[in-house]
Amino acid sequence: MVEAALRDTDWAAQDALTDAEIARRVADDPDAGPIMTPAEIRAARLRHARRRSGLTQEAFATRYHIPLGTLRDWEQGRREPDAAALAYLRVIEREPEVVARALVEPGRAA
Template sequence: MTEKRDDITKPRGEADADAPLTDDEFDRGYGATLARRARAATGLSQVAFAARYGIPAASLREWEQGRRAPDAATQSYLRVIARMPEAVAKALHDAA
């Protein structure tokens, strides 16, 4: 079982730097990587990315900063955006 830290928003200190990540810490870090990778593939600002792909800007900011993890469906959406940003944007535009 993974030990939980009292304050999950506190950066890991020297004392617990070698401690294994909790499941929550891992999920938030993985979500941050997915969000950053998807946005980097577009070259857009957070606000422009959020508007283009229908994601609340505040949620995107929380994911990229590792404060929250996107749910499984959103993680899949971010993976698709990272691989095919223009196709996703076109599909969303055509569907509107």
């Protein structure tokens, strides 16, 4: 069913839509969620990665050495991570256990 929809879509017509037309179509569709800004998408991805880990904000911040206030600001979209923090978060998202092990001080439990 998905393959048929992709095959039958007029991609040239889709590519020709302006941002205003896309926004109007989204607003007119009761089943569509709101269009998210890049900052909102980053905040949602971070919340999702943390929740998938099963950790609270406090536990996640402690495990990955991120100030709790900074994590909260990122998750709530009040502040955006800089390029280095985004790269670090991407690594945590893909390899959380590797990062956690790498951050353990020698002679201390994880």
